[in-house]
Amino acid sequence: MRIVACIKAAPEDQDIHVAPDRTLDLSRAAWKVGAYDLNAVEAGRRLVDEVGGELVGLSMGGEALAATKLRKDVLSRGLDRLVVVAGDPAGDALQTATALAAAVNEIGDVDLVLLGAGSADRYAQQVGTVLGALLGRPTLNAVDHLEVQRDHVRVERLLEDGVQVVDVPLPAVLAVTSGINTPRIAGMKDILAAGKKPVLEVTPPVGAPAATTRTVSVLAPEQKDRGRVLVEGTATEVAQQLAQFLKAL
Amino acid sequence: MTEAWILVYDQEAGTALTRSARALADRVVAVSLGAGALATADLTLTVDVAPGTLVEAYARPVAALLAERGATLVLAGADVRGRLLAGQVAAHLGVSPVDVAGVVQASPLVVTHPAYGGVAVVTEEVTAPVAVLVVAAGAPGPAATPPVSGSSAVEASALEPEPGLVLVETRAKSGEQVNLASATRVVGVGRGFGAEADLDLARAVAAKLGAELACSRPIAEGVGWMPAERYVGVSGATIAPDLYLAVGISGQVQHLVGVRGAKVVVAINKDKNAPIFAHADLGVVGDLYEVLPALVAAL
Numbered sequence: 181m182r183i184v185a186c187i188k189a190a191p192e193d194q195d196i197h198v199a200p201d202r203t204l205d206l207s208r209a210a211w212k213v214g215a216y217d218l219n220a221v222e223a224g225r226r227l228v229d230e231v232g233g234e235l236v237g238l239s240m241g242g243e244a245l246a247a248t249k250l251r252k253d254v255l256s257r258g259l260d261r262l263v264v265v266a267g268d269p270a271g272d273a274l275q276t277a278t279a280l281a282a283a284v285n286e287i288g289d290v291d292l293v294l295l296g297a298g299s300a301d302r303y304a305q306q307v308g309t310v311l312g313a314l315l316g317r318p319t320l321n322a323v324d325h326l327e328v329q330r331d332h333v334r335v336e337r338l339l340e341d342g343v344q345v346v347d348v349p350l351p352a353v354l355a356v357t358s359g360i361n362t363p364r365i366a367g368m369k370d371i372l373a374a375g376k377k378p379v380l381e382v383t384p385p386v387g388a389p390a391a392t393t394r395t396v397s398v399l400a401p402e403q404k405d406r407g408r409v410l411v412e413g414t415a416t417e418v419a420q421q422l423a424q425f426l427k428a429l
Numbered sequence: 430m431t432e433a434w435i436l437v438y439d440q441e442a443g444t445a446l447t448r449s450a451r452a453l454a455d456r457v458v459a460v461s462l463g464a465g466a467l468a469t470a471d472l473t474l475t476v477d478v479a480p481g482t483l484v485e486a487y488a489r490p491v492a493a494l495l496a497e498r499g500a501t502l503v504l505a506g507a508d509v510r511g512r513l514l515a516g517q518v519a520a521h522l523g524v525s526p527v528d529v530a531g532v533v534q535a536s537p538l539v540v541t542h543p544a545y546g547g548v549a550v551v552t553e554e555v556t557a558p559v560a561v562l563v564v565a566a567g568a569p570g571p572a573a574t575p576p577v578s579g580s581s582a583v584e585a586s587a588l589e590p591e592p593g594l595v596l597v598e599t600r601a602k603s604g605e606q607v608n609l610a611s612a613t614r615v616v617g618v619g620r621g622f623g624a625e626a627d628l629d630l631a632r633a634v635a636a637k638l639g640a641e642l643a644c645s646r647p648i649a650e651g652v653g654w655m656p657a658e659r660y661v662g663v664s665g666a667t668i669a670p671d672l673y674l675a676v677g678i679s680g681q682v683q684h685l686v687g688v689r690g691a692k693v694v695v696a697i698n699k700d701k702n703a704p705i706f707a708h709a710d711l712g713v714v715g716d717l718y719e720v721l722p723a724l725v726a727a728l
Contacts, residue, residue: 193546193682204549216664273516274525302544302551303664304528306563309516313488318593319517320485322509334597339509341606345597346483358650358664359657392525392560393553396539401550401686406694407710410701418713419723422695425711426638426728429672429693 181233181291181328181350184284185224186308187217187254188269189244190301202399211244213254214300218363223326223356224294225258225364231328234260236287240267240279240384248375255374256366262379263287272392273306280307281314282385292333293317295355305355312353320348321355430455431536434495435470436505436514438462438484444469447579449564450504453535457579460494460586462487471579474586481597485513486590492521494586501558502538507565519561527555529562530667547663547686565667566610607641607658614640614672617661617688620647621677621698621717625654630721631676637728640674645684661687677717680705697721 191209198204224235237259239245245264255262267279284290293315298305305321312319324343325336337344338357348354366374411421433454437443443459447469450457459470463478474494478484495503495518505515507528519526533539538555540562609615616635622628628642635642642659649660661668662684669690676697678684685708688694696709699716706712713720 191545193548196545196548198548204545272525274520274523277520298664300546302528302542303546304526304542304563305512306516306526306528309513310520310525313517313520319513320594321513337509339602342602343600344483345600347595347597349593389523389525390557392555392557393527394556396552396554398544398549398551400548401543401689404689404708406708408707408712409710410706410712410714412701412714415715415719415723416727418715419720419727422697422711422713422720422724423727425695426672426674 181228181231182236182287182289183224183228183233183292183294184236184238184287184290185217185220185259186280186293186295186311187213187221187237187239188299188301189213189239189241189250190269190299193300198400202402204398204400211247211250212300213250214296216296216298216300216358218257218296219356219358219360220294220296221254221257221259222361222363224292226361227292227326227328228260233291236260237262238265238280238283238287239263240265240276240283241269242266244269251379252371252374253366255377255379256370257364259377261377264379264381265384266381267384269301271388273304273310274389274392276307277310277314278389279384280311283382284311284315286382291350293351293353295353297322297355297358308353308355315353317351317353318348319353320346322357323354324357324360326354326356326360431502432456432458432500433502433504434498434500435459436462436491436503436511436518437467438464438510440464440467442506442508442511443467445566446504446506446564449568452532453504453538454502460491462491466581466583468581469579470581472582472584474584476586476588479590481595482590483594483596484510485517486592486594487588488514488517489521489591490588492518494588496522501560503559503561504564505562507563512563515561515563522559522561524557524559524561526561526563527553529564529568531568543663543686547682607656609641609643609659609661609666609668612641612668613670614638614674615643615661615668615670615691616640616674616676617643617645617678618648618655618676619645619678619684622648625652627718628654630717633725634674634676634721634728637725638672638674640672643668645678645681663687675705675709676721678705679703680708
């Protein structure tokens with residue numbers, strides 16, 4: 181079975197510097213593969229180990245994807261190879277999914293496309309839903325467990341108030357939850373092997389769809405004005421003050 | 430007259446969605462997938478959902494229906510099913526779904542949503558001819574707006590689901606049901622707790638205060654001491670209680686974005702320089718292992 185795991189590199193949000201005027205400085209932020217994407221890679225690896233086949237990583241993005249360190253990092257987590265499509269990481273779900281759909285078709289004979297819960301930057305959780313529609317394949321999100329049964333996958337889908345058990349015919353597109361597995365931490369052997377794994381750069385499709393929105397601003401959220409009163413002292417003292425404050429609410 | 434279409438598969442969620450839609454349009458039309466007529470809408474197109482069929486299997490015919498009726502504003506809820514339905518409907522209509530945490534203005538439509546794990550808020554104007562919005566609970570406007578009744582006309586609409594997905598069964602979630610969003614008081618716990626059993630200290634305070642217990646991401650997704658439903662933060666729940674008491678939580682933006690709506694924030698942390706204190710109305714510098722038992726005694 182050939183499985184594609186979609187991944188997205190994004191600036192590490194801990195490294196984003198916020199200026200007093202609420203503008204962001206991303207220049208010092210390292211680009212990393214999103215934590216939730218690693219759940220898709222791990223789920224794909226486990227399925228391939230079980231039923232045989234190949235796990236292909238697929239990513240659309242800009243310069244960040246050219247970095248050897250980032251490529252090796254994601255390849256060391258269980259991918260057999262990586263396919264990279266040049267594109268704007270700030271694109272919307274339709275633009276991103278359009279590029280990914282073309283790459284999935286180019287990779288060919290893909291039985292299953294896996295995605296994480298959401299990207300590290302936007303976390304709109306929508307690339308998978310749109311990708312499934314573009315590819316015309318059965319699509320589900322919030323997949324918390326999956327099991328291959330001959331020509332289909334049986335999945336458990338985690339809703340807000342229950343769990344759906346769904347049979348999904350292959351080929352399909354599934355977005356997994358962050359709780360489906362614990363992604364492996366690469367060992368030295370995996371990191372060394374990652375350097376030898378193939379990376380293929382494919383050309384993006386011509387005629388990308390128009391953007392759905394126009395960005396007005398990207399700013400740090402406005403700080404809510406809080407009291408910011410600090411109390412210190414012995415545990416009994418501060419607990420008394422705190423209890424008084426809470427009772428007065 | 431502006432018209433908003435809402436995608437509904439549950440009465441309660443549908444009523445909340447009507448409220449969001451009324452803030453953006455004068456007339457609300459619901460497409461109800463197996464949830465019957467919606468009293469708060471002006472018109473409901475009811476669709477019978479065959480047993481064993483997921484509501485999302487209707488995405489393509491719903492998109493065709495919306496196109497045929499000339500819908501330009503479509504809303505779905507930001508729950509698991511709403512997201513999939515909205516994403517697929519949007520794709521079939523040739524646009525991207527738009528994530529909406531807040532609405533700046535209705536015309537032209539300008540919305541906001543968080544990015545970079547809560548470090549940023551993106552403000553964007555919808556420029557596509559059709560807007561398919563994935564609306565977070567309570568957005569836009571205050572959730573307390575009284576429900577406006579519509580003329581509640583009903584029209585049956587026969588749509589054929591796409592084949593493929595087969596719903597084998599639906600199970601109730603194991604464990605307790607939590608609804609943090611409606612809690613008026615919440616006690617949040619973080620990495621300051623050294624062991625799972627120590628959370629009882631926070632439980633005792635929560636019991637005294639009549640508060641729900643919540644946690645930061647490491648507690649739910651790292652050590653797994655609490656279920657994911659109790660995790661507050663950018664990829665978890667967003668809450669707006671009257672009181673949020675953060676205990677042993679350092680105050681990463683990823684967590685703070687989930688409690689921004691709290692009326693009063695109180696923090697207990699032993700590190701005087703913890704970022705949480707800059708976002709708290711009252712900060713208590715102290716060891717939670719000493720302060721919490723003393724607080725239970727004092728309350």
